[in-house]
Amino acid sequence: MHKRSNEPIVWSLFGAGGVVVAYSMPVFILITGIAVPMGIVSADVLAYDRLAGFAAGWFGKLFLLVIISLPLWQSVHRIFLSLHDFGITGGEVFFRVVLYGAALWGTLLPLYLLIGM
Amino acid sequence: MSTRKPYVRPMTGWWLKNPVYIRYILRESTAVFVGIYAVILLIGLIRLSSGEAAWNGWIDAMRSPGAILFHCVALGAAVYHAITWFAVAPKVMPPLYFKGEKVPVEKLVTAQYILAGVIYLVLLGLILWS
């Protein structure tokens, strides 16, 4: 009757991602997507040597993993719940696999890349 | 004999029927931009791991007008996400007591704005000047 839900797993990742997005993403979007491309700040701040050096250290690896992976979990969780809001009630397993699978891929791939850098 | 015939109203288009619901759907929609931006960052990481030429290609791709337009909208979405996140956080965390008094919700929200402001400045400082 009252079957325990496994939602705490994805909800925790969603919550952590939501915090990361709220407290950091506006700055990253501003720098990588607006300020540097429009030449408002020098492209040197995103120079290859600088970023590659950052990704070489353990703190840099962890930082990049957190800002890429957790927002993905936050995003797919909201999108998954929105499907139901918009009346898409079928194919729950399919959407779970596709969306949460994408977030898992978006965690394991950067993890693999960062370890190798 | 029972003449009961309860009528269940349909939910079609419910999200447009109340400004509160519209703001809710708007909040949930920010997830699309957050997700796309996270994928853009992930592509950036893939390029970074493949060497300097690939990385510079990613930087060039960010200069296209379409990319800049997307990031302007995404910035708005991320800020809207932050505003709504700070607004509901006091409903998720357990009540906080200070000197025996419950800390009011408004102060908790303000505290988050201050914290976010400090973190934004620190991040900007580290990215731009270090």
Add this chain to the structure above:
Amino acid sequence: MANNEKTIEIEVLRYRPEEDDKPFLQSFKVPFTDDMSVLQGVQYIKDYLDGSVSFRWSCRMAICGSCGMMINGVPKLSCKTFLREYYPGKITLEALKHFPIEKDLVIDLSDFIGKLESIKPYIVPDAPRALEEGEYLQTPRQLDRIAQFSSCINCMLCYAACPQYGLKPEYLGPAAIALLHRYNEDNRDSAKAERMQLLNAHEGVWGCTLVGYCSEVCPKDVDPAAAINRNKVNSTIDYLLRFVAPRGGN
């Protein structure tokens, strides 16, 4: 009646199960004075214009929780809302959203009553207490943890505000979870583990997506959204802790 009286248009969503296949709007012109509530407006309709209009009411003072209805699309207690607030515009009344309409403004609330019973909305002591042992003691801080959530009058406005309840009626919903939280947080109660099973389920706290409208419409400032979402944290801790301490598992 007094000379200064005005007339307001009130539309009522009618549904008569014996005659109608679906609800329809019926308009009434109601003379009113500034001190009249929406409930009094509907009572005027029943007394003078159409005696077949059905609605629930009792106390007329926002404590019995019977007279909730959608007033221009917003769930409100009709006794606590005044006709003058809408004049010269018109008022549209509809039975509380997300519940089946039994007749006119009367909803079928059996689903909510069942949920209310299921959460054991009463203190379950761990052992029977003899009279000579005296009263249960509670500090002001302990009372403060539950006071807000104990103000619920079961008016169901929060269910009418919650699209998730409308989309999935199996969801336990705002008021039931707020009251569940009120008893779980009570230092005199010991049925928390049992109630947690309801929260931990898919139909429990996980039915909520924090729209937050439940807390906005609550006439008693209960803040069900806070009760639900704090219990998402509790349920998550419970989920993880069962691997350490098996007592919380199912």
